[in-house]
Structure formats: C-alpha cells, structure tokens
Amino acid sequence: MADKHVDELSGVETTGHVWDGIRELNNPLPRWWVWTFYACILWAIGYTIVYPAWPLLTTNTKGVWNVTNRAVLKDELVAANGTQKVFVDKIAAMPVADIIKDKSLSEFATAAGAAAFKVNCTPCHGSGAQGSIGYPNLNDNDWLWGGSADQIYTTISHGIRDPQDTNTRVSEMPAFGDMLKPEEIANVAAYVADLSKQPVTSGNPAAGKEIFATNCVACHGDQAQGNRDLGAPNLSDAIWLKGSGEAAIIAQVTKPKHGVMPAWTARLGDTTVKELAVFVHSLGGGE
Missing domain, CATH: 1.10.760.10 (Cytochrome c-like domain)
Incomplete structure (x- = not known):
C-alpha cells in the first residue's frame, strides 16, 4: 500500500482528493460535533416512538403518548373560515365600487383576488399582470373597455368574445x-x-x-x-x-386578430370575480 501523502505545512495526512492542485486535509470532525450528531439521531428515534410518525397502509403509528394537534388545527380552520365568511358574505352582497370604499373589505378582497389571479390569470397576463403581445397589461391606465371598478368587473365576469356567455363583450374589426x-x-x-x-x-x-x-x-x-x-x-x-x-x-x-377572454363568473362564482376586480383595480391603472 502506498504511503499516505502528508501536507508539508500542517503535517496532516491528506485524503487523496485533489481539486485544481489543492489537496484535502484528512482532519477528523470535532468530537463535540460528532456527539451532537449522535444525540440528534437518538432524539429523532425517541420522537418517532413517543409521537405519531410512521405512515402505514391505512393509518400511521400512534406513538406511546398518542398526541396529535389535528383537532386543534381543525378548530382553528373552522374559526378562520367563520371569520372569512363574514367578509365573503359582505362582498357577495355589495357592488365592487362600494367594496373598494370599505378599507377592511378592500384589503380582504385584494388579498383574495391576488390569490385567484395567480391561479387563473397569470398564464395570459403574467405573474405581475404585465401582459404581453395579445394580452393586455393590467398595470397601466390604457383600457379597451374602461378601467373603473364596475367596468373591470363586467369584463372579468362576461369575458370578451366568449361564445358561452350571451352578455360577453364583443368588438370586431373588419379585415x-x-x-x-x-x-x-x-x-x-x-x-x-x-x-x-x-x-x-x-x-x-x-x-x-x-x-x-x-x-x-x-x-x-x-x-x-x-x-x-x-x-x-x-x-x-x-x-x-x-x-x-x-x-x-x-x-x-x-387581417385583424381577435382574442378571446373567458367569462369567469360561471367558473369561479360572482364573489371571486368581484375579488379579482378589486385586485386588478388596485394594481395602479384602475380609474
């Protein structure tokens, strides 16, 4: 077996690994780090014994203490949904322009509309609503059908040239x-x-x-x-x-190109459409 290479300056053996002429010293890990690592392993094993942990075919191990926060989480979700329902019911009953005038409702609707926008609108308008060729930029104040809150709501609700909506916005430029x-x-x-x-x-x-x-x-x-x-x-x-x-x-x-925007009320419901309208109006170009 060939002799190990020893670094001239430190006197420490090297591992044999070399990168760009730099040799790796074979220094042992600090003992405190090794023992801490072992302790973490033991703690993790103990945790999986005491608490629910390992998934089984139809359930999971319950643990010695059989402690779970699922009930607490369920109660918290019920409370959160109850709080949201108060806002959602108010939004459902109010015109978009009035929602914007109410600070707390406007903040809630803007946050909800931003989430709905990410899921439904970014494929066409972009994650920042900046648009692209054929898809309008929703941040500026250049609006084909008007940029007031109610006009934005109507556009989102009924779409543009959507054959499934009888009230869709329609404009046709001749060829x-x-x-x-x-x-x-x-x-x-x-x-x-x-x-x-x-x-x-x-x-x-x-x-x-x-x-x-x-x-x-x-x-x-x-x-x-x-x-x-x-x-x-x-x-x-x-x-x-x-x-x-x-x-x-x-x-x-x-030969003009005519884009189609879906009518979103049938897909998302009127309340979500109102939230989207409030969000789009808040981007900076709303009138």
Whole structure:
C-alpha cells in the first residue's frame, strides 16, 4: 500500500482528493460535533416512538403518548373560515365600487383576488399582470373597455368574445385587406404609426390620414383615441396590444386578430370575480 501523502505545512495526512492542485486535509470532525450528531439521531428515534410518525397502509403509528394537534388545527380552520365568511358574505352582497370604499373589505378582497389571479390569470397576463403581445397589461391606465371598478368587473365576469356567455363583450374589426389596396393600407399604417411618434419608413402619413377619416373614425374617433363602448383601442399613444411598428399595424389592418377572454363568473362564482376586480383595480391603472 502506498504511503499516505502528508501536507508539508500542517503535517496532516491528506485524503487523496485533489481539486485544481489543492489537496484535502484528512482532519477528523470535532468530537463535540460528532456527539451532537449522535444525540440528534437518538432524539429523532425517541420522537418517532413517543409521537405519531410512521405512515402505514391505512393509518400511521400512534406513538406511546398518542398526541396529535389535528383537532386543534381543525378548530382553528373552522374559526378562520367563520371569520372569512363574514367578509365573503359582505362582498357577495355589495357592488365592487362600494367594496373598494370599505378599507377592511378592500384589503380582504385584494388579498383574495391576488390569490385567484395567480391561479387563473397569470398564464395570459403574467405573474405581475404585465401582459404581453395579445394580452393586455393590467398595470397601466390604457383600457379597451374602461378601467373603473364596475367596468373591470363586467369584463372579468362576461369575458370578451366568449361564445358561452350571451352578455360577453364583443368588438370586431373588419379585415380591410378585402376592402383596401395594399398601398392604401400601408399609408394608413404610416399615419397611425406617426400618431404615436413611431418612425415611418414606407407609407405616406398624409394620404393615410384621408383613408383613416373614411374608414376608421367611426370606431377609433376623429383623434384616433378609441371608443371604450366598442372596445376600440386608442391609436394615438405608445401602447399596442398586437405589436407596434408599421409592419404590425399593416398585419392587423389587413387581417385583424381577435382574442378571446373567458367569462369567469360561471367558473369561479360572482364573489371571486368581484375579488379579482378589486385586485386588478388596485394594481395602479384602475380609474
């Protein structure tokens, strides 16, 4: 057997493990640490003997003392549910705007709505409700259907273009690729891009303004600031749901994309929808 390597400086044998030229010293563990470790093992064995611990096929070991806090936990849950029920019943009976005015109810609804949002809404709107292309950012004050508490509640409750809800919000932008020539679409895209201070590289904004006046003002308005009654977006700001820039605008004008948001009342119940509305309203963009 080869002789053990001994470190020259400390005089301690090494383990034979080497990393980047650094050898590991074979120092024993401190005795106090070893005995503490053994004591913890003995304590754990004793704990499993005295208290319920090991799972069996249909039950578990009861332990010598047969002590359990399950009954205490059950009582605490009943008490907590009773306390929550007081708030839940009040929320169920009140309009969203009135819930927000009540500080204690608003705090409870915001917390409950945040939990419901994480489970149901983050796949589309993101964990921070920041949205993405095709999914609105819920933190800003740019609202297709209005940002008041009641308007947010209606949108969540009935959804957008949900075929299962007869009261769903509906807006349909025509496919202007069937009505306008490609040059005309390029010009109106240039005009819209120019409105929001985006660079124009191809179309003619002046010619696009005339096309916009003829085809688009009915929904988007004379100043292109949108119409919440129709769900028509504001085209004069820098917030774009389907993507910004002339190419994205041309694509949307030619063959528009229409998203679908589920109607959540049937899935979650009216009380949870109210809590979601309060939470979304509290994000900072609510009006």
